[in-house]
Structures are given as C-alpha cells and as structure tokens.
Amino acid sequence: MATSGKVIRCRAAVAWAVGKPLSVEEVEVSPPKAGEVRVKIVATGICRTDDHVLEGCFPNVVFPVIPGHEGAGIVESVGEGVTSVKPGDKVIPLCLPQCGGCSFCLNPESNYCVKSHVSEPQNLLPDKTSRFTCKGKQIHHFLWVSTFAEYTVMPEYAVAKIDAAAPLDKVCLLGCGFPTGYGAAINTAKVKPGSTCAIFGVGGVGLSVVMGCKATGASRIIAVDINKDKFAKAKELGATDCISPHDFKKPIQEVLTEMTGHGVDYSFEAIGHVDTLTAALASCNMNTGVCVMVGVPASGSVISIDPMLLLSGRTWKGTLLGGWKMRDCIPTLVSSYLEKKFNSDVLISHTLPIAKVNEGFELLRAGKSIRCVLLF
Template sequence: MATSGKVIRCRAAVAWAVGKELSVEEVEVAPPKAGEVRIKIVATGICHTDEHVLKGCFPNVEFPVILGHEGAGIVESVGEGVTSVKPGDKVIPLCLPQCGECSFCLNPESNYCLKCHLSEPQNLMPDKTTRFTCKGKQIHHYMWVSTFAEYTVVPEYAVAKIDPAAPLDKVCLLGCGFSTGYGAAINTAKVKPGSTCAIFGLGGVGLSVVMGCKAAGASRIIAVDINKDKFAKAKQLGATDCINPRDCQKPIQEVLTEMTGQGVDYSFEAVGLKETMIAALASCNMNTGICVMIGVPNSASEISLDPMILLTGRTWKGSVFGGWKSRDSMPKLVSSYLEKKFNSDLLITHTLPFAQVNEGFELLRAGKSIRSVLLF
C-alpha cells in the first residue's frame, strides 16, 4: 500500500489519565518493525474491561494509553519476517497472544501464552518502545492491540487471519466478549447435555455463556443479574429462568440450591466481584459442581474462603479467552459464525460512529447496552 513504511496520521481515542473521559485525537502510528503487523481497524466493540482500566482498577496499565481490545480490521503493512498475514488480509487482533513457543503454547491442554499481559506488561511493544505518539508525547499500547485507533501495530503472534467473507463490524465481538463467554461453557466447563447452569452477570460475556450452555444442551439455564432489563435478552438467548438477587429474601446461592435441589452442575461468574465469585462457587453442587471464574476482578481483590466449600469435591477454575488457543481457533470461530452455528450478532445493541466513543461508554455504565460497536 502507498502508506507502507511511512508514519500514518489518524484518529484514536486517547485515555490521558484515570477517571478522564476519552479524547479523540490525531495520533501518529509508526510503521511496523520486524515481526509486527500494522492494521487498519474497521470496527471495535466496547468491553467492560476497558471501563475497568479507565476507573483505575488495573494499576499495571500505564497512561496515556489507547485502549480497546475487541476489534477487526485489514492488514495495511507488515514488518520484516512476517509470513502469516499480508496486506489486504482481514484479521482480528488478539488480546491473548499465541507465540507458539512457550511451554503453555506447546501444551495442547493449555490456551494461555506466557507473553500474555497477565505474565508480562504490554504497555509497550515487545522491544519496549511504542508505535503511538500524540502531541509530541509517547502513548502506551494496551494488551498490544489498542483497537480504539484507526491504525494499530501488533506483534505477528497477536493477530489471526480470517475468512475474507467475514463482516468486520460483526465478528469484532469474537476478539473478546463472545469467545470468552461461549468458550467458558464449551471448553472450560465442558457443559454436559441435560445439566443445570447458573450465570452471574448478563453483560456481553455472561450472555455468551448463556449461548454456550444452550449449545451444549443444558436443560436449565438460570441467569442472575441485578439489572432486570437484561432478562429479556437472556431468555432470547436460551435462559430458562432469570433472577434478581435484590428480589430474594435469602442469599442467591441458597435460592439456587433450593431451585435445583442440591445446587447447579455448573456456575459461571462474569462480573468480577469477590462477592459474586463466592456466591457462584457456593451455588454449584458440593460434589461434582464446577464453578468457572471469568469476570476480571480489581487487581487489589482478595477472597477469604471457608475451605470446607471445596473439600467435598467442588471444582473452582478460571477461564481466559474461553479456553481457545487464540491464533489457531479464531479462523475456526469466524468460519462457525459464517456457517451460522451461533449468532453473536444478537449481542450488538448499538452501532456508533467512532467519534461517539464516550457515548458508547455512557451506555455501558448505565446498563443500557450489551455491546456497542464503533465504526471508523
């Protein structure tokens, strides 16, 4: 392309400081170095994790920063040595990389990668420099993807080539929310047909868990949220029951245990609060129950737990990116979307021009959206 090897000036939503709304600015995006890919972002979803960063929940994220991690776009140019993608390819940048070389990537039972932001900071590119500048200042990357920018640069192992027929304004959700929730049910919990499930939190991730439980053949899917406005969508996607804990006279785990006789077979926490994590664990049956933690907690959170809750056999496990090996699985997920094996479009409640990014966050904070998609 004509821009190859050159600095590109484009729009991006810059988070200058904790607690400040995003500022749409002109930024300079440097060309990709060896092993890197520069992508023109076409569409990006707004995920609650971005909101957590803006609130200061994750002190390891450095400001100023360009957030966003649920995007889809087209390769503009590639650095030396890049072979898996080429200019013009449709791609999804990956918030969970797959380097293919670390011990976890080489383990067929693992989907984690030691280059993930949970193991090493991703505020800068792997060579410890940034590709973003604005007003003469260096701007940090976020999880190496930074999809709130019209152009972004990522390591090759944090991008997946997808089917050219894929609609980027729809499949961007597969970059985080849908894949994370759907996979937690299918891959992490391995929900069995005829089982009972409870999902705590009905945002984009939690509703994707509902879809995964239904696809796996669960007979009873109980959706739990304090926002009753989300119940209609939950039932549309497969929930059989919806409960607002604030309407209950007992702790929600006791209510779920009474509803099911001995607790659900599978519970999922998609909120990120220690109180709901403990309630989700206690709501699954005491012997074979499996509780999957998906919600991202505040980095300062600690949980005090009675060990007896686990002694009789409950399983408590975490799930990152739905258990999918990201680069291997993303093309297959997109193919499944195109084959209509699932309908993640139902999660999109608002589509906005990129300039209205702050309006998208307001919809999220007010509980009025499931997923807002921003279009460049």
C-alpha cells in the same frame, strides 16, 4: 499500499489520565518493525475491561494509553519476516497472543502464552518502544493491540487472519467477549447435556455463556442479575429462568440450591465481584459442581471462603478467553459464525462512530447496552 513504510496520521481515542473521558485525537502511527503488523481497524467493541482501564483498576496499564482490544480490521503493511498475514488480509487482533514457542503454547491443553499481559506488561511493544505519538508525547499500547486507534501495530503472533467474507463490524466481538463466555461453557466447564447451569451477570459475556450452555444441551439455564432489563434477551438466547437477588431476603446461593435441589451442576461468575464469586461457588452442588470464574475482579481483590466449599468436592476454576488458543481458534470461530453455527450479532445493541466513544461507555455503565460497536 501507498502508506507502507510511512508514518500514518489517524484518529484514536486516547486515555490521558485515570478517571478522565477518552479524547479523540489525531495520532501518529509508526510503520511496523521486524515481526510486526500494522492494521487498519474497521470496527471495535467496547468491553468492560476497557472501562476498568479508564478507572485505573487494570494492572500494569501506563497512561497516556490507547485502550481497546475487541477489534477487527485489514492489514495495511507488515514488517520484515512476517509470513502469516499480508497487506489486504482481514484480521482480528489478539488480546491474548499465541507465540507458538513457549511451553504453554506447545501444551495442547493450555491456551495461555508467556507473552500475555499476565506475565509481562504490554504497555510497549516487545522491543520496549511505542508506535504511537500524539502532540509530541509517547502514547502507550494496551494489550499490544489498542483497537481504539484507526491504525495500530502489534506483533505478528498477536493477530489472526480470518475469512475474507467476514463482516468486520460483526466479527470484532470474536476478539474477546463472545469467545470468553461461549468458551467458558464449552471448553472450560465442558457443560454436559441435561445439566443445570447458573450464570451470574448477563451482560455481553454472561449472555455468551448462556449461548454456550444452550449449545451443549443444558436442560436448565438460570440467569442471575440485578438488572431485570437484561432478562428478555437472556431468555431469547436460552435462559429458562431469570432471577434477581433483590427479590429475595435470603442469599442467592440458597435460592439456587432450593430451586435445583442440591445446587446447580455448573455456575459461572461473569461480573468480577468478590461477593458474587463466592455466591457462585456456593450455588453449585457440593460434590460434583463446577464453578467457573469468567469476570475480572479489580486488581488487588482478595476472596475469603469456607474451605468446606472445596473439600466437599466442588471444582473452582478460572478461564482465560474461554480456553481458546487464539491464533488457532479465532479463524475457526469466524468460519463457524459464517456457517451460522452461532449468532453473536444478537449481542450488538448499539453501533456508534468512534467520535461518540464516550457515549458508548455511558451506555455500558448505565446497563443500557450489551455490546456497543465503534466504527472508524
């Protein structure tokens, strides 16, 4: 392309400081270096994790920063040595990279990678420099992908080529929210047909868990949320029961135990609160119940539990992006979307231009959106 090898000036939503609204600015995006890819972002979802960044409770983020990690776009140019994608390819940036060479990537049972933010900060690209500047200042990356920028640069192993027929304003959700929830049920919990499930929190990720539980053949799917406005969509996607903790005087885990006899077979916490994490664990049956942590608690959170909750046989486990090996699985998920094996479009409640990014966050915080997609 004509822009190859040149600095590109474009729009980006910049977070200058904790607690401040995003500011849509003109930024400069440098060309990709060896092993890197520069992508023109077409659409990006707003995820709760992005809100955690603005609140200052996502670990290792350095301001000023360009957030965003649930995007889809087109390769503009590639650096030396890049072979898996070329200019013009449709791609999804990966907030969980897959380097292909570490012990986790080589383990077929793992979807973790030592290049992820859990192991090392991703404020700068691997060579410890940024590709973003604005008003003469260096701007930091977020999870190496920074999809709130119209053009962004990332390592080759943090991008996946997808089917050219994919609508980018729809499949951007496959970069984080949908596969996290859907995979939590299918890959992490391995929900069995005929089982009972409880999902704590039915926002975008929680609803994706509901869809995963339904796809596996669960017979009873109980949605738990304090926002009853979410219940209609939860039932549309497969929930058989919807309950609010505010409607009961006893702890919600006791309510679920009474509803099911001995507790649910599988519970999922898709909020990221310490109290609901404990309730989710206690709500699954005491011997064979499986509780999956899906939501991301605030940095520094500590959970205190009764050891008997686990000694009796329950399994408590976490999930990272739904257990998918991202570079391997995202193209397959996109193909499944195109084949109508699932319909993640139902999660898109709002579509806004990037200029209205702060309005999108207001909808999220008010509980009025499931997923808001921003368009450049």
